Amino acid sequence: MPLMTAARSGHRHVVDTYLGALLAEAGACVPAPGLCVLEREFDTAEVGIELWVDRAAPAVADALADVPDPAAEPGVSRR
Template sequence: MSIVTLVGNPRAVSRTRTVAIAAAEAIAARIGTAGAHEVVDLSALGPHLLSPGASPGVEVALELVAESSVLVVASPTYKGTYTGLLKSFLDRLPPDALAGKAALPLLVMGDPKHALAVEVHLRPLLVELGATVPTPGLAVLEAQLPHLDDVLTAWAGRVAPQAAAVLGERALS
């Protein structure tokens, strides 16, 4: 079983990346897959996503995402939704590329009025690609970052049983 964190922030060193990795580690500890996991940081791939032809880096990233068991998909909230960088990457996946995967959507935002964006925008995109999104998405406010461990501990406690159930169903198939 593999956990992959997909970070859709155009900045290489971002709060989104920090939150996403911590969220993946929290969920991994709860479902018994603690240890190293892969991180696909799209900030390094941005220029290659819109270029014609195949980029080895993009192809490796697509393969990591497609082969994951659990996919934590994170983005900052831009204009009330996820980034175009994340959308450009996910558009390269074939239909049903995320079938059989548990996807956990996560948005980092400055304003609580955008809290529904994770459910209204990011969840449907992941479902469209075939992922099972067994839990509500996680909306992390910038004001919560000083208490991130508490936020993620509570979140992982709520979502781990559903994510584990998806993985268990997959193992039975």
């Protein structure tokens, strides 16, 4: 998940425009928009983070459901 902090509100777009794109290019699954918390919001960030989690959770759950269970693959031991 693209997550970042920023000093200025003008930098919020960076989380999706650049960080999300970078993670996807590196092979990561990026199922939901990223979260950017401004430094001035640190004291009250819980509300914004909770809203983001509520919006992102269904997409993340769907993406995780598509991940194969390594224990179910033949020849893989989880000991």
